[in-house]
Amino acid sequence: MKPKNAAFWRERFPLREVKNHLKKPLPKHINWLFSLGGMAFFLLMLQAVTGAFLAFYYSPSPDHAYDSVTYISQEVSFGGFVRGLHHWGASAMVIVVFLHLLRVVIYGSYKAPREVTWMVGVFLLLVMLGFGFTGYLLPWDQRAYWATVVGVKIVGTVPFVGDFVGKILRGGEGVGAVTLTRFYALHTIWLPWLAFGLVGVHLFFVRYYGSSGLPQNTPEEMQAGKPFYPDQLFEDALAIWVLFILLAAVARFVPVPLEGRADPTDASYAPRPEWYFLFLFQLLKYFAGPLEVIGTFVIPTLALLLLLFLPFLDQRKRAPLRKRPIALTLTSLSVLLIVLLTILGGRSPKLETSSEKAATADFDTLNPAEQAEQSKTPTQEETPAETGVFDFDLKENH
Amino acid sequence: MFDYVSGNRFEMTDAPEENGEQPKRRRFLKACMAVIGGFISMAIGVPLIGFAISPALKKASQKWVDVGIADLLKGSRYKKVNYTFQAKEGWIQIHQKRSIYVTDEGNGNFVVFSRVCTHLGCLVRWDEKKQQFLCPCHGGVFDPAGNVVAGPPPRPLEKLPVKVEDGVLYVKEA
Numbered sequence: 001m002k003p004k005n006a007a008f009w010r011e012r013f014p015l016r017e018v019k020n021h022l023k024k025p026l027p028k029h030i031n032w033l034f035s036l037g038g039m040a041f042f043l044l045m046l047q048a049v050t051g052a053f054l055a056f057y058y059s060p061s062p063d064h065a066y067d068s069v070t071y072i073s074q075e076v077s078f079g080g081f082v083r084g085l086h087h088w089g090a091s092a093m094v095i096v097v098f099l100h101l102l103r104v105v106i107y108g109s110y111k112a113p114r115e116v117t118w119m120v121g122v123f124l125l126l127v128m129l130g131f132g133f134t135g136y137l138l139p140w141d142q143r144a145y146w147a148t149v150v151g152v153k154i155v156g157t158v159p160f161v162g163d164f165v166g167k168i169l170r171g172g173e174g175v176g177a178v179t180l181t182r183f184y185a186l187h188t189i190w191l192p193w194l195a196f197g198l199v200g201v202h203l204f205f206v207r208y209y210g211s212s213g214l215p216q217n218t219p220e221e222m223q224a225g226k227p228f229y230p231d232q233l234f235e236d237a238l239a240i241w242v243l244f245i246l247l248a249a250v251a252r253f254v255p256v257p258l259e260g261r262a263d264p265t266d267a268s269y270a271p272r273p274e275w276y277f278l279f280l281f282q283l284l285k286y287f288a289g290p291l292e293v294i295g296t297f298v299i300p301t302l303a304l305l306l307l308l309f310l311p312f313l314d315q316r317k318r319a320p321l322r323k324r325p326i327a328l329t330l331t332s333l334s335v336l337l338i339v340l341l342t343i344l345g346g347r348s349p350k351l352e353t354s355s356e357k358a359a360t361a362d363f364d365t366l367n368p369a370e371q372a373e374q375s376k377t378p379t380q381e382e383t384p385a386e387t388g389v390f391d392f393d394l395k396e397n398h
Numbered sequence: 399m400f401d402y403v404s405g406n407r408f409e410m411t412d413a414p415e416e417n418g419e420q421p422k423r424r425r426f427l428k429a430c431m432a433v434i435g436g437f438i439s440m441a442i443g444v445p446l447i448g449f450a451i452s453p454a455l456k457k458a459s460q461k462w463v464d465v466g467i468a469d470l471l472k473g474s475r476y477k478k479v480n481y482t483f484q485a486k487e488g489w490i491q492i493h494q495k496r497s498i499y500v501t502d503e504g505n506g507n508f509v510v511f512s513r514v515c516t517h518l519g520c521l522v523r524w525d526e527k528k529q530q531f532l533c534p535c536h537g538g539v540f541d542p543a544g545n546v547v548a549g550p551p552p553r554p555l556e557k558l559p560v561k562v563e564d565g566v567l568y569v570k571e572a
Contacts, residue, residue, distance in 0.1 A: 061490075062487075062490075062492075063490070146520065146535075149518075149519045149520070150518040150519060150520060150535060153517075153518040153519045154518060157518075164454060167453070167454035168450070168451045168453075168454040170453075170454075171453040171454070171488065172453045172454070172456065172487070172488070173458045174487075176487040176488065176492070177487045177488045177489070177490050177492075178453050178487065178488040181488075263495070264494075264495050264496070264497070265480045265495045265496060265497035265521075266521070268523075269521075269534070270534040270535075271520050271534065271535050281535075281536070284517075284518070284536050284550060285536045285537050285549070285550060286550075287550055288546075288548075288549060288550045288551075288552075289546065289550070289551070289552045290552060292517065292550055292551075292552050295550070296518075348537075350534065351523065351532055351533075351534035353523045353524065353525035353526070353527075353528075353532055
């Protein structure tokens with residue numbers, strides 16, 4: 001066989017054409033805020049890789065989930081770090097995506113012709129929240145269990161179909177084994193495929209219409225900036241580098257919280273969602289009785305529709321934010337409201353009844369064999385409120 | 399483009415349409431593809447949807463569950479009682495754990511409240527001093543009769559059907 005020349009290989013691997021594609025000049029005046037999308041993409045890859053590795057040890061069954069997560073954290077080499085990256089990476093993703101969205105709103109980048117890019121982005125936001133919601137059931141600890149009980153009940157308040165959809169989500173009446181395998185499948189198969197597909201479409205449109213640049217750019221300036229590769233990509237890489245160092249430090253030094261094993265009868269647990277759902281948690285408190293559905297369904301749905309159709313509700317030409325007082329006011333108010341609700345939700349006091357302070361005696365009808373089995377599990381000792389329990393087998397005297 | 403059989407370069411051109419027969423034929427081909435695609439989608443889609451939602455279609459059966467000896471709960475006021483019973487959850491047999499508040503009204507009459515908050519399902523707790531059920535999540539408050547006093551719950555606490563047979567207290571469990 002004759003050795004092949006360079007032209008042969010160029011024809012087989014047309015990298016030069018890809019490279020030319022990447023060298024397209026961006027608009028002038030692009031700042032680091034334009035790296036937020038790239039940072040979100042990096043975090044998605046990081047979540048995919050760390051998640052794929054966590055799946056080597058994780059077992060999606062109520063009998064084993066908690067122990068397998070403990071095993072990952074305590075016995076697997078670098079287990080704490082890998083789980084830390086995945087856990088804190090999710091929080092970082094929420095922050096980065098939120099900032100990315102704000103950047104797009106502030107620069108009016110969602111406007112024509114980029115409406116579909118924006119809408120795909122809103123769907124990606126939903127997918128991300130879906131990742132968060134399905135992901136934190138998986139450790140099967142108290143927070144996981146109760147957040148899911150409440151979260152699915154929220155779905156259940158949707159008029160007409162809510163109850164049925166809730167049952168489909170749980171795979172039955174209660175949160176249990178069927179729920180866990182469902183959430184695992186959603187978290188590790190359905191949502192990743194959906195996310196990659198949507199990211200593909202999102203990026204296609206970003207490339208097709210080009211970067212939106214700053215609103216004050218003239219049409220000439222829109223074509224006159226530095227090339228995407230290597231200039232812009234270098235800045236993205238720098239931003240990703242800083243993000244990664246921060247994240248790795250947090251993953252290394254801040255242990256991922258793992259509460260007691262999920263217990264549907266617990267005595268003193270005060271369920272709280274993950275911090276990025278606290279605004280919703282707080283919102284629910286304000287709507288009583290028949291108005292409940294306003295907090296659980298009406299406001300979130302309206303907010304989502306508003307976000308999704310923003311480019312069609314605001315069809316005026318792009319302009320710097322200072323020339324858009326209404327947009328500026330509404331955006332600031334929304335951000336303030338979300339931050340305020342999150343803070344209020346985070347600071348809401350945990351319930352402690354007077355009887356708990358006095359440690360009441362509870363009856364418990366577990367038979368002795370079951371009690372012995374239960375006491376082997378570490379959580380029974382961990383929950384302090386259970387220590388004062390007067391375990392008593394009522395059937396024993398039968 | 400490159401022809402991998404002959405090794406020659408060639409340009410892509412539209413397929414020839416010499417006579418009026420071709421567009422009709424191609425319309426027919428497209429229709430065939432739509433039919434095949436539609437049929438396969440339905441043949442797979444319907445069973446898959448049924449597969450996914452089947453647990454939601456099962457009717458929940460209510461049954462009486464043995465909580466314990468009634469005598470031992472004599473005189474109890476808003477006594478928290480945990481109990482377990484055998485249940486099938488998907489493919490596994492589990493000890494389902496539940497928690498209720500039992501009050502003895504005298505003459506062997508018991509009132510049993512479910513602890514499940516009617517708002518979003520957190521477990522309420524009885525506060526002896528305030529004489530109220532308090533929900534730890536969104537601030538629901540119920541009076542001793544289970545009626546909503548404050549907070550978001552839309553309905554009173556659920557009273558579980560209760561009976562005493564042969565000295566054993568049973569509640570009806572969803």
